[in-house]
Amino acid sequence: MFNLIKDTLLSQVVTLWHVFSHAFVKADTVQYPEEQPYMFPRWRGRIILSRDPDGEERCVACNLCAVACPVDCIALQKTEDEDGRWYPEFFRINFSRCIMCGFCEEACPTYAIQLTPDFEMAEYTRQDMVWEKEDLLISGTGKYHDYSFYRVAGKSIKGKDKGEALNEAAPVDVRSLLT
Amino acid sequence: MTWEVGSYLNIGVILGLVIFIAAMLIWVERRLLGLWQERLGPNRVGWFGLLQVAADMIKIFTKEDWIPPFADRMSFVLAPAIIMVVILTSFAVIPFAPGVGVVDSNIGILFVLAMASLGAYSVMLGGLSSDNKYALLGALRAAAQMVSYEVFMGISLLGVVALSGSFNLREIVIAQSDGWYIFPQFIGFVIFLIAGIAESHRLPFDIPEAEQEICSGYHTEYSGMKFGMFFVGEYLGLVLIASLLTVLFFGGWLGPAFLPPIFWFAIKAFGFIAFFILLRAAIPRPRYDQLMTYGWLFLLPLSLLNLLVTGAIILVTQ
Numbered sequence: 001m002f003n004l005i006k007d008t009l010l011s012q013v014v015t016l017w018h019v020f021s022h023a024f025v026k027a028d029t030v031q032y033p034e035e036q037p038y039m040f041p042r043w044r045g046r047i048i049l050s051r052d053p054d055g056e057e058r059c060v061a062c063n064l065c066a067v068a069c070p071v072d073c074i075a076l077q078k079t080e081d082e083d084g085r086w087y088p089e090f091f092r093i094n095f096s097r098c099i100m101c102g103f104c105e106e107a108c109p110t111y112a113i114q115l116t117p118d119f120e121m122a123e124y125t126r127q128d129m130v131w132e133k134e135d136l137l138i139s140g141t142g143k144y145h146d147y148s149f150y151r152v153a154g155k156s157i158k159g160k161d162k163g164e165a166l167n168e169a170a171p172v173d174v175r176s177l178l179t
Numbered sequence: 180m181t182w183e184v185g186s187y188l189n190i191g192v193i194l195g196l197v198i199f200i201a202a203m204l205i206w207v208e209r210r211l212l213g214l215w216q217e218r219l220g221p222n223r224v225g226w227f228g229l230l231q232v233a234a235d236m237i238k239i240f241t242k243e244d245w246i247p248p249f250a251d252r253m254s255f256v257l258a259p260a261i262i263m264v265v266i267l268t269s270f271a272v273i274p275f276a277p278g279v280g281v282v283d284s285n286i287g288i289l290f291v292l293a294m295a296s297l298g299a300y301s302v303m304l305g306g307l308s309s310d311n312k313y314a315l316l317g318a319l320r321a322a323a324q325m326v327s328y329e330v331f332m333g334i335s336l337l338g339v340v341a342l343s344g345s346f347n348l349r350e351i352v353i354a355q356s357d358g359w360y361i362f363p364q365f366i367g368f369v370i371f372l373i374a375g376i377a378e379s380h381r382l383p384f385d386i387p388e389a390e391q392e393i394c395s396g397y398h399t400e401y402s403g404m405k406f407g408m409f410f411v412g413e414y415l416g417l418v419l420i421a422s423l424l425t426v427l428f429f430g431g432w433l434g435p436a437f438l439p440p441i442f443w444f445a446i447k448a449f450g451f452i453a454f455f456i457l458l459r460a461a462i463p464r465p466r467y468d469q470l471m472t473y474g475w476l477f478l479l480p481l482s483l484l485n486l487l488v489t490g491a492i493i494l495v496t497q
Contacts, residue, residue, distance in 0.1 A: 015462060019215050022217055023214050
């Protein structure tokens, strides 16, 4: 009999008390438009294309982001300028497809494509969700301030020949090994 | 026009206020649930979200009032009207304060119980006429639950009737001026509380409309204002049970003289309403068979025992 009362009545009363005591706890709600939540720096939000410290586009149009993208929302076309630098002729992200997984950022060899803590991306029409390179490109370096791909890579472009990159030895003439 | 029991002014004010309070409970319930779940609840429309009710009303009135082609038209339309009419009629016998009330009936308690029984028709007709398996299951559960819990809802009140010697709710309140019946009739109070929740099928006894199990039960096929009437009917039932608990066990309008009697009634009734909302926030729904077993094998014998002991004590002391 005592156990019956304990199980049926007392446990319910204890539950009631516990729930009631939450009346004196501050609500967790963040009143969003007026009150902005803290966004962590590594939050995976709106995608941007960054520039290197010299102000040039970092993207070398290698297509790795487009390959890594699980929903195929990235489209780009490679082209070259007269200096031999590769860059995308167009770079298009369809944000109505994007799932903010960040695979493109992980795949990018030049830190060009980066995800930012901005999440307020709602639009009234679907077409407005398609962002072109002009929309994506920012004027800064994003999360990596000192990195410049062409400065460390072996690729020769105008103004920087083979062997002149950072920490790179001059190329060896393989025929000299035969003597 | 005079201010006395049964005057047209009295009737109009009570009718309007009761429906207004039942509608406002939509907001009260959401805010209180928010409070107990550490969130805020609706606070955007109007002051503290008070106009949320108006927004909900506009929405529900402008929605399509659809009657499914496979439903039985007449009883489908009749069902939500029954619950509103039945519960509003029950308010007729509630004594809100001296001079405030619709009728001063000698059979007040019996009238309320009879009307509560009629309320079962609303749910049953709604579920049956929908011609939907979930609605039918809901109606089935509702019928069984309401019929079972009505049995000892009545019996639990007999202790109060025996103590006060009257079926008249107004006289029951006056009889409590030297002590509320919560003390001598505590078991009766608990049983009536539980039966009342089951009768108005509020959580945790909302088995007839358990969303997780059977969609929305008997009002699955209802939309627009017909659904709104079931919805407001449920809140009206909540107010009714809270008022009855106040009148029968907590001395109705009686209280210290620094507040007018009607305020005491309102404070007590609102306390019960808040308690019902707390129950909704805290207690999970029992299984259907648990509810039936609990009712027939525990509450019914307990209420009979309570009646027996009360009768014996009255017999001995007189």
